[in-house]
Amino acid sequence: xxxxxxxxxxxxxxxxxxxxxxxxxxxxxxxxxxxxxxxxxxxxxxxxxxxxxxxxxxxxxxxxxxxxxxxxxxxxxxxxxxxxxxxxxxxxxxxxxxxxxxxxxxxxxxxxxxxxxxxxxxxxxxxx
Amino acid sequence: xxxxxxxxxxxxxxxxxxxxxxxxxxxxxxxxxxxxxxxxxxxxxxxxxxxxxxxxxxxxxxxxxxxxxxxxxxxxxxxxxxxxxxxxxxxxxxxxxxxxxxxxxxxxxxxxxxxxxxxxxxxxxxxxxxxxxxxxxxxxxxxxxxxxxxxxxxxxxxxxxxxxxxxxxxxxxxxxxxxxxxxxxxxxxxxxxxxxxxxxxxxxxxxxxxxxxxxxxxxxxxxxxxxxxxxxxxxxxxxxxxxxxxxxxxxxxxxxxxxxxxxxxxxxxxxxxxxxxxxxxxxxxxxxxxxxxxxxxxxxxxxxxxxxxxxxxxxxxxxxxxxxxxxxxxxxxxxxxxxxxxxxxxxxxxxxxxxxxxxxxxxxxxxxxxxxxxxxxxxxxxxxxxxxxxxxxxxxxxxxxxxxxxxxxxxxxxxxxxxxxxxxxxxxxxxxxxxxxxxxxxxxxxxxxxxxxxxxxxxxxxxxxxxxxxxxxxxxxxxxxxxxxxxxxxxxxxxxxxxxxxxxxxxxxxxxxxxxxxxxxxxxxxxxxxxxxxxxxxxxxxxxxxxxx
Numbered sequence: 001x002x003x004x005x006x007x008x009x010x011x012x013x014x015x016x017x018x019x020x021x022x023x024x025x026x027x028x029x030x031x032x033x034x035x036x037x038x039x040x041x042x043x044x045x046x047x048x049x050x051x052x053x054x055x056x057x058x059x060x061x062x063x064x065x066x067x068x069x070x071x072x073x074x075x076x077x078x079x080x081x082x083x084x085x086x087x088x089x090x091x092x093x094x095x096x097x098x099x100x101x102x103x104x105x106x107x108x109x110x111x112x113x114x115x116x117x118x119x120x121x122x123x124x125x126x127x128x
Numbered sequence: 129x130x131x132x133x134x135x136x137x138x139x140x141x142x143x144x145x146x147x148x149x150x151x152x153x154x155x156x157x158x159x160x161x162x163x164x165x166x167x168x169x170x171x172x173x174x175x176x177x178x179x180x181x182x183x184x185x186x187x188x189x190x191x192x193x194x195x196x197x198x199x200x201x202x203x204x205x206x207x208x209x210x211x212x213x214x215x216x217x218x219x220x221x222x223x224x225x226x227x228x229x230x231x232x233x234x235x236x237x238x239x240x241x242x243x244x245x246x247x248x249x250x251x252x253x254x255x256x257x258x259x260x261x262x263x264x265x266x267x268x269x270x271x272x273x274x275x276x277x278x279x280x281x282x283x284x285x286x287x288x289x290x291x292x293x294x295x296x297x298x299x300x301x302x303x304x305x306x307x308x309x310x311x312x313x314x315x316x317x318x319x320x321x322x323x324x325x326x327x328x329x330x331x332x333x334x335x336x337x338x339x340x341x342x343x344x345x346x347x348x349x350x351x352x353x354x355x356x357x358x359x360x361x362x363x364x365x366x367x368x369x370x371x372x373x374x375x376x377x378x379x380x381x382x383x384x385x386x387x388x389x390x391x392x393x394x395x396x397x398x399x400x401x402x403x404x405x406x407x408x409x410x411x412x413x414x415x416x417x418x419x420x421x422x423x424x425x426x427x428x429x430x431x432x433x434x435x436x437x438x439x440x441x442x443x444x445x446x447x448x449x450x451x452x453x454x455x456x457x458x459x460x461x462x463x464x465x466x467x468x469x470x471x472x473x474x475x476x477x478x479x480x481x482x483x484x485x486x487x488x489x490x491x492x493x494x495x496x497x498x499x500x501x502x503x504x505x506x507x508x509x510x511x512x513x514x515x516x517x518x519x520x521x522x523x524x525x526x527x528x529x530x531x532x533x534x535x536x537x538x539x540x541x542x543x544x545x546x547x548x549x550x551x552x553x554x555x556x557x558x559x560x561x562x563x564x565x566x567x568x569x570x571x572x573x574x575x576x577x578x579x580x581x582x583x584x585x586x587x588x589x590x591x592x593x594x595x596x597x598x599x600x601x602x603x604x605x606x607x608x609x610x611x612x613x614x615x616x617x618x619x620x621x622x623x624x625x626x627x628x629x630x631x632x633x634x635x636x637x638x639x640x641x642x643x644x645x646x647x648x649x650x651x652x653x654x655x656x657x658x659x660x661x662x663x664x665x666x667x668x669x670x671x672x673x674x675x676x677x
Contacts, residue, residue, distance in 0.1 A: 014247055015228045015240060017321035017677050020363065020452070023565060024572050038676045041324050043243040066246035066601075091456075093490040093599025110456040110489045111585040114576050 006125040007035045009056040011042040013073050014065035021089055021110070022062040028114040029060075029121055048076040051084060057125040061088040061105075067096035074103050085124040089117070146413045148368040150533050156525035165532035168423070173477075173518045179423035179531060181477045182442045186518030187509075191219075193274060193480035194505045195446060199224025199252035200492055201603035202610070203264035206253035210268060212495060216502050220480065222276035223264055223292075224252035226606070230284045231323045233661025236610040240324070249606025251492055252278070256610065256657045257617045261291040262298070270296050270306055274480075279310030280356075281317050282332040283664060285339060287657055290647040293347070309351035309402060312336055314377060315359035318555045319564065322677040327668040329552040335643065337384045340399040342644035344391045351402035353381065354446070361406035362452050364564030364571070367417045368534050372541030373560065374403060374421070375428055376551040382433060393433050397440045401425065404446040407481075409453050409465060411472030413534075416527055418445055418476025419519075420534040427535075446480035447473040454488035458584030459597040462486035467504045474514055475521055481505060491599030558674025565675075614656065621654035629653035634663045 010026055026036045037054050039046060051059055059077055063070040074086055088100055089108040097107040106124070108117050121127075144152045153160065161169060173181035183189060196213055198221070199206040210221045228234070228241050228248055235241075235256050236248060248254060255261045255278070268275065279288030289310040293303055314332060317323045327335075336353045343352035355377045357370040365373060378400050385396035405421065407414050425443040429435040449469035454462045466483040473481055483501040485493030493501065509515055521527040548554040555561075574580040581587050633646040633655070650660065 012677070014244060015232065015324060016247075016251070017231075017317065017323050019322060019675065019677050020568050023675075024569055027569060040677045043240065045243075065244060065250050068246040069244040091490060091599075093601075095598050111582070113586075114572070 006058070006121075006127060007037060007054060007056040008058045008060055008121060008125075009047070009050055009054055010036055010038045010060040010062070011047045011050070011073075012040055012062040012064065013042070013047075013070045014063070015041055016064040017041070018064055022060075025060065025089060025114070025117055028118055032118045032121070034121060034125075044073045044076045047073045048080050051077050052080055056084070058121060059084060059086045061086065061090075063088050063090035063092050067092065067099055071099065071103065074100070074105055078103070087117075087120055087124065146367075146530070147408065147410050148366045148413065148534060148537055150368075150530065150537065156529055158525055160525055160529045162529065162532045162536075165528060169523060169528050173522075176438065176441075177423045177426045178438070178441060178443075179419040180519040180522050181422070182438075184518060186477065187515035188518075190479075191509055191515060192474065192478055192505075193220045193446075194218045194502055195220040195222060195274070195276070195480045196482045196498060196501055197222050197224055197448070198493075198498065199278075200600075201249045201253060201606050203253045203255060203260045204266075205249075205603050205606075207264050207266050207268070209495070209498070213498060213502060214269070214273075216499055217506055218502055220274035220276070221268060222482075223278045225278040225284065225288060226250075226252045226254040229254055229256065229610075229657060230278065230288070231281045231317060231321075232325050233283055233287065233657055233664060235614055235656055235658025236607060237614060238658060245607040246604075248610060250602055254606055254610035255288070255291065256614050257654050258291050258294050258651045259617055259654065260610075260613060262295045265292070265295050265299075270299065271301050275306070275308035277308055277310045280313055281323070281326075282312050282314055282335060283327045283661075285310045285312035286335055286643060286647045287651070287660055289339065290644065290651040294648060294651040303347050305349065306347065307349040307351075309354045310339070311354045311356060311404075312339060312352075313354065313356040313359060314552070314555065315356050315363070315373070318671070319560055320359040320363040322673055322675060324677070325665065326671050327664050328671045329555055331664075331668040333380060333384055333552060334640070336381060337388060338642045338644050340381065340385060340396060341388070341390050341642055344395050344399060351444075352399045354402050354404055355400065356404045358404050358406040358448050360560075360564070361408065362450060364566075364568035365560075366567060367408070367413055368537035369541045369563065370405065371417060371421055371424060371534065371538035372545060373551065374405075375424055375538070376542050376545040376554075378403075378425075378428070379432070380551050394435055394437060394440050397429055397433070397435055401440065401442065402444040402446070404448065405473075405478075406450050407447040407469045407473035407476075407478075408450040409469055409472075411468055411475065412521075412527065413530060414469070414472035415476035415521055416530040416534050418447070418473065418478055419527075419531045420538060421445060423531070423535055424538060444480070445476075445478040446482070447478045448482040449473070449484045451484045451488050454484050454486070455582060455585050456489035457589065458591050458593065459486050459490065460593060460595060461584050462488065463500060463504070466501065467508070470504055470508060471514070474508060477519055487597050487599060490597065491601065494600035497600070556672070556674065561675045617654055617656060625653045626655050630655045630659055630663065633660065634667070637663060637667045
C-alpha cells in the first residue's frame with residue numbers, strides 16, 4: 001500500500017459551514033490510506049497556495065454555493081499546477097456539473113458512493 | 129401454530145431498531161407500555177403531562193402554521209418571493225438573510241465576501257442596514273402574521289431583530305402587539321454549519337439572555353429565542369439525542385436568566401418554550417418525538433424549576449422536514465418524502481411546519497418547489513381529515529411505548545451532556561460534534577452498503593422522468609446592488625449620530641448591560657452589520673472552533 005504517500009487537499013469554496021459531506025469524504029479517504037489536508041473554507045488564493053505548498057497529488061473541492069466561485073478556484077489551481085487533478089462534491093446542480101466536467105473536474109454530487117470517490121482518488125493520483 | 133410472514137421475505141434474525149437505536153418489536157400490546165407511562169395514556173389532550181397536546185380541540189381550533197424558509201437575491205427579490213408564498217396560502221413568513229454576510233456579521237465589502245461575490249444572495253437577501261430590511265419587509269403583514277425576522281445565527285440575531293423591530297416601529301406598528309421570532313440558535317452555527325468567525329459561546333449566551341429580557345419588557349408576544357433541534361438532528365444527532373440536546377440548551381438559558389435575576393423563571397420558560405425540531409422520515413418515531421418533547425418540557429419545568437403553571441409548560445413546536453433526506457437523484461421523489469415527513473410532524477401535533485423543497489439537494493427552492501411545499505401542507509390540512517382529531521395516535525400500544533422509551537433515552541443523553549459540563553461546554557470541547565460525526569458516518573455507511581435503501585440513490589436508479597429539475601440559481605446582481613447600497617448608506621446617513629450610537633453599543637458590550645437598547649439605537653442611526661461585527665470581534669474575539677470546517 002502506497003496511499004500514505006499520496007496527499008489530498010480538501011477545501012470548501014463557500015463560506016457556508018455544512019461539514020457533513022467533506023468530513024465523511026475525508027474520513028473515507030483517510031481510511032483508504034491517503035493523507036488528507038483539510039483547509040476548510042478557503043478563498044481561491046488559499047486553495048492555490050496550499051496546493052503548491054503542501055505538494056498535494058489531488059485537490060477535492062466542496063462546493064456549496066455559486067459554481068463561478070468554484071470555477072475561479074479550479075482555474076487558479078490549473079494555472080499554478082496544470083497537471084494536478086481536481087474533483088468536486090456538494091450541492092452542484094446538473095448544469096453546473098457540466099461546466100465543471102468541461103474543465104476536466106470529476107463531480108460527485110449528493111448520493112455518490114464513497115467507494116466511487118475513493119476509487120476516483122486512487123485513479124486520479126495514479127495509484128490504481 | 130406456525131405463522132408465515134406474508135409481507136416480507138426478510139427472515140434475518142437481526143434486530144430491527146428505530147433511528148434512536150431502540151429495538152422495535154414486530155407488534156405491541158398493552159403489556160409493553162412502561163409502568164411509569166401507563167397513567168399518562170388515558171389523559172386527554174390539554175391535561176398534564178401534555179404529551180397529547182395542550183388543547184383538546186387541537187388543529188380544529190388552530191391549524192398548524194404554514195411557515196416556509198424563504199429568501200434569496202436582493203431584499204426586493206426576497207420580498208417578492210415571500211408575497212408569492214403568502215398569496216399561495218403560507219400563514220407566516222420567514223426572512224432569510226444572506227449567509228455569507230449575516231452569519232459572520234460582515235458587510236459585503238469584507239475581503240472574504242468579495243472573494244466569493246457570486247455566492248452573495250444565493251441563500252438569502254443581503255441586509256446590511258435598516259434600509260435593506262425595510263425593502264424586504266415592504267407590505268408584509270407584520271401586525272397580523274407571525275414573522276421570522278431572520279437572525280437564526282446567535283451573533284447575528286440582535287442585529288436582525290433590531291432591524292425588523294425598527295422598521296416595524298417606523299411603519300407605525302406597536303411592538304408590544306407583534307409576534308414572531310428570530311430563532312438565535314446555537315445548534316445552527318456552533319454545531320451544524322460552523323462559521324469561520326463567531327463570538328464565543330458564553331458571549332452568545334449573554335446575547336440570548338439580553339434578547340429574552342428585552343422581549344419580556346417590550347415584546348411580550350415575541351418568541352425571543354427558539355432552540356432548533358433541527359440543526360442538531362440534520363448534523364447527525366438521533367431523535368433521542370435531539371431531544372436531549374434541546375433541553376440541555378434550554379437549561380443553559382433558564383439557569384442564566386435565574387442567575388441574572390432580571391426576569392422571573394416563569395417568563396423565561398415562556399421565552400424559550402417555542403422550539404423547532406426536525407421531522408425526519410421514520411414518521412412514527414418522529415411523531416413520538418414531538419409527544420416526548422412536550423412531556424419532557426413539563427417534567428423539566430416541574431422537577432428542576434418548580435414551575436407548575438400549565439400555560440408555561442405549553443411547548444410550541446415548529447418543524448421542518450429533514451433537508452438531508454431529500455435526494456439529488458430523481459428529485460420529484462422528494463415530493464413524496466416531504467409529504468410523508470410532514471405527516472409525521474402533524475401526527476405528533478406540531479404548531480408550525482415547513483416542508484423542504486423537492487430541489488433541496490440541488491439548490492435553494494425554485495418558485496415551483498416552494499409552491500409545492502405549501503400545497504403539500506394544504507392538501508394534508510384540507511383534504512385528508514388528519515386535522516380533525518387531536519393526537520390521533522394516542523393510545524396506540526406502540527406509540528405510547530416508544531414515546532416513553534424516547535423520553536427515557538433522551539434524559540440519558542441530557543445527563544451525558546451534563547457530565548460534559550453542560551450544553552455549551554459540550555459545544556466548546558467538540559464532544560457534540562464527535563457524537564454527530566460518528567452518527568453521520570454510520571448512517572452513510574448503511575446507505576453505502578445498501579442496508580438502508582434510498583430509492584433512486586442506491587436502488588431503482590433508472591430515471592425516466594421527463595421533468596428536468598436543474599436547481600434555482602437566484603439573481604446575479606445581489607452583490608453589486610448590495611455594494612451600491614452599502615456605499616449609499618455610509619455616504620448619506622447622519623454620520624455623527626451613527627458614530628455615537630456605535631460607540632454606545634461598544635460601551636454596552638464591554639459591560640454587562642443589556643445590549644438590545646443600544647442595538648435599537650444603532651439600527652435607527654443606520655449603523656451597518658459589518659461595523660457591529662467589528663465591535664464584536666474586537667471585544668469578544670473568536671470562538672475556538674473544535675472541528676475543522
